Amino acid sequence: xxxxxxxxxxxxxCFSFQFQAFSQDINLGPxxxxxxxxxxxxxxxxxxxxxxxxxxAIERPVAAIAYQSNYLDTEISTQTALFAYPHKKxxxxxxxxxxxxxxxxxxxxxxxxxxxxxxxxxxxxxxNIHQLxxxxxxxxxxxxxxxxxxYKIGKQLLIGSHISNPGKNAFNSDVNASVPTAIQIGASYRxxxxxxxxxxxxxxxxxxxxxxFGLEYKPGESVALRGGIxxxxxxxxxxxxxxxKGLHVDVAASxxxxxxxxxxxxxxxxx
Numbered sequence: 001x002x003x004x005x006x007x008x009x010x011x012x013x014c015f016s017f018q019f020q021a022f023s024q025d026i027n028l029g030p031x032x033x034x035x036x037x038x039x040x041x042x043x044x045x046x047x048x049x050x051x052x053x054x055x056x057a058i059e060r061p062v063a064a065i066a067y068q069s070n071y072l073d074t075e076i077s078t079q080t081a082l083f084a085y086p087h088k089k090x091x092x093x094x095x096x097x098x099x100x101x102x103x104x105x106x107x108x109x110x111x112x113x114x115x116x117x118x119x120x121x122x123x124x125x126x127x128n129i130h131q132l133x134x135x136x137x138x139x140x141x142x143x144x145x146x147x148x149x150x151y152k153i154g155k156q157l158l159i160g161s162h163i164s165n166p167g168k169n170a171f172n173s174d175v176n177a178s179v180p181t182a183i184q185i186g187a188s189y190r191x192x193x194x195x196x197x198x199x200x201x202x203x204x205x206x207x208x209x210x211x212x213f214g215l216e217y218k219p220g221e222s223v224a225l226r227g228g229i230x231x232x233x234x235x236x237x238x239x240x241x242x243x244x245k246g247l248h249v250d251v252a253a254s255x256x257x258x259x260x261x262x263x264x265x266x267x268x269x270x271x
Contacts, residue, residue, distance in 0.1 A: 026050075026108070027078045027097060029066055030252035030266045034239030035214030036228030037254065038200040040186030041150060041160035043122075045268055048082050048095040048112055051162040051184070052124035053148035055091045056114035058084050061271040064248075068264035071256070075101050078264075089116050093126075103135035110146075122150040132177055140171040144179045160200075161185045168205075180204045186212075194218045198228070208232060226252070233257050246270040 029046035032039035039050025045062040047054030063083045070076040076099075084093040093112035100106055107130070114124035126146040133139040145167065150160040162184050170178035186200025198214040214228030214237070222244065228237040239252030248268035255261050 027066060027068055027080050027099075027264070029064065029080070030239050030250035030264050031216075031224075031226065031241055033254055033264065034226035034228055034237045034252040035196075035198045035216060036200070036212035037230060037235070037237060038184070038186055038198060038202070038212040038214065038228070040148075040162055040184045040200045040202075041158045041188040042186075042198060043150070043158070045082050045084050045093075046266075047148075048084065048093045048110065048126075049080070049097075051148040051150065051160050051186075052093065052112045052114055052126045052146060053122040053150040053160060053162070054114075055084055055093050055112060055124060056089075056116040056122040056150075058086050058091050061085050062268060063271075064266055064268035066264055066266035068262055070099075070262050071259045072261055072263075077101075080266075084112075090114070091116075105131075105133045107131040107133070114148075120152045122152075124148045128179075130171075130179055132171060140177070142169050142171045142179060144169045156190045157187065158189075159185075159187045180206060 026049050028037060028039050028049045032042055032046050032050055039047060043054035043057040045064045066080045068078040070078060078097065078099045080097045082095050084091055091114045095110040097108045098105065108128055110126050110128045112124060112126040116122045128144045130142050130144065131139055144165040146164045148162040150158060152158050165179045165181045168181050182202060182204035184200055184202040189197045191197060194217060196216040200212050201209055203209040211231040214226065216224055216226045218224045222242055224241045226239045234257060236255045237252060241248065241250040246269050250266045253261055253263045
């Protein structure tokens, strides 16, 4: 039986890295992706996928979905669905992500609680259930937690920090796979109503520190243009977004020096 390219990549990733699961980035959504794939100090529904503390700034219920084609020459894809519901100074959120192909799938579901203290301090905790399914190897489950903090300085500067899986939870020994433990810190600075600068550092136990940068420019009230880069490895990101009343449409594309381009599209709606 002939194995197509996407299946080959999935199996190659499994065996070469001893089933080190969740090696792909969590999909941050087109806006955060195009701003350097960094959301430690950004605030919207996609904070559920980056630093959940940013969710505490939401004032209306929001739902969003996204689809990403991971590397154009493969069938590997990522599907994401999010929902956030604010109640007074509290915001509750749920996130679901599915990554892979038919023979190899990684699934993640998260439940989040975030809270704001005044207009300057935002905190959150998130609990995840992870499932890894590999054809002819079965499936395995594990759990992880995340915690985040953001602090607003004046009207322009927002700083944030986030840690994922501090307990270093892993799957059982039969699968020999783990969920990355990572720490990120970041800052965003709103230069004006039209320009936002975004930056951050991220470090996981299995990788060296990566510096990430992004810029968002709004030529009009309902349109945004975005771009970003990562330092290690060097990656480029670009995208745009538009909104009409409560509907948000965002598009992004990311590049990898070895694997190519990954476009994605997201739709969001504020109720």
